[in-house]
Amino acid sequence: MTSVLYDAPGPRAKRRNVLYTVAFLVVLGLVAWWFLGVMAEKDQLTAEKWSPFVTDSEVWTTYLIPGLTETLKAAALAIVIALPLGALLGIGRLSDHAAVRTVAGTVVEFFRAIPVLLLMVFANEAYSQYTDIPSDDRPLYAVVTGLVLYNSSVIAEVVRAGVHSLPRGQTDAAKAIGMRKGQTMTNVLLPQAVTVMLPALVSQLVVIVKDTALGGALLGFNELLSQNRQITANYGANTIATMTVIALIYILVNYLLTSFASRLERRLRRAGKSGGAVLGADAMEETETMGGPGLHAEEARAG
């Protein structure tokens, strides 16, 4: 256990570590004890508040599973539309023509600088005015539109970083054997870039799944989070139990996606066919998806 911060512990350090552990355990225990006390006082610990999620299958079939289906539907639609759009924008930013580069760059920077919630609210209002999408479907359309606009610009940056991560020699070699610009991109650079950025794209899914919850809170989209109102109304004000179960479902889904991304990353790294560079799932989550304007390839690649 070598770290920059401390050496392998000797006998005194070991004793000190045990002391820290015990002290931390006591603090943690006190906080938990206090919180459970408040919960019990407000009548949130009784069995009938929690048991519906185990004994009553209806709470799953009427509320939770349909809600999760809507969430996954919106997320899947968003990624299916945003992927090709983002790829186009990303390639546009790499174009040799200044006009194409500027337009793609402006679009990408604009939509990355704006909160995704504003895009959703605006799309919702625009659809109600200029289209005849039935009002029941409008929240789904609005959520998907907001997610597509934001995430395609993030994906564009991933694509750009992916292409930039390839060794220059790839382009040089393609030029040397007489390939045109378009051929170089489609036959040489993109296939390699796709393997490089696959983990980053999978972990972008986590962000999309999380952002669908915005539609439930503000646009009346019937996704997973919004089911909490129905459940607490029908199962006796069990707010804490309901929120806990809903949070656990999100965590489970996203945890599966995250571990899939890191498995993919390890596999790609081991396969070593991608020139060695892999845009790390974790690195991307920290930089790209938390990111904003002014984020460039070097940062996205760190990882």
Place this chain on the structure above:
Amino acid sequence: MFDFLESGQYDLLGAFWVTVQLTVYSAIGSLIWGTLLAAMRVSPAPLMRGFGTFYVNMVRNTPLTLIIVGSSLVLNQTLLFGLGGDTFKETGFRLAVLGFVAYTGTFVCEALRSGINTVPVGQAEAARALGLSFTQVLGLIVLPQAFRASVAPLANVLIALTKNTTVAAAIGVAEAALLMKEMLENEAQALFTVFAIFAFGFIVLTLPTGLLLGWVAKRVAVKR
């Protein structure tokens, strides 16, 4: 075109001021909470490391909206914590800040940890070989390099936080996104103008932050 702004019906600057306040308070709070989390994640006590990892993984996989709505529904309406706020407005603001701190702290923690990870172990080994004490190794060798490497990721966290404050609209905090929703509903004829105003507002807030901190990050970066 902008006549609805002159009616005095909408407090545009006030709403953006709330956004700025949310961002500043949450940024300070998440810097403190994130540093504590990072300290736990790199600490020599396995239980603290475990807690840090558990917290970060759980919270990062939970939607921010759920955390904000939960802070209102669970803490305020069920457990009746007011966080010392006297009015509905004040309580909502404080709950939102609490939620942002809980969420953004995890990203701050990861940014700081990645900063510490950029320092090669050899640096500390060399420092120890020279006979520096633990405090000297930490204060003179490791932390200065770690902080400098953390500026760029922390800037991204700050920009994301600025945009994320819009989620406070979900619990009725009168910030920019809530006002935009209201204005879009009332001023349907000026749909694009209203959107453009708010989009511009957020670009004004995020772009200078990104440019300034990006410049700082480049200046202080340790070249390896």
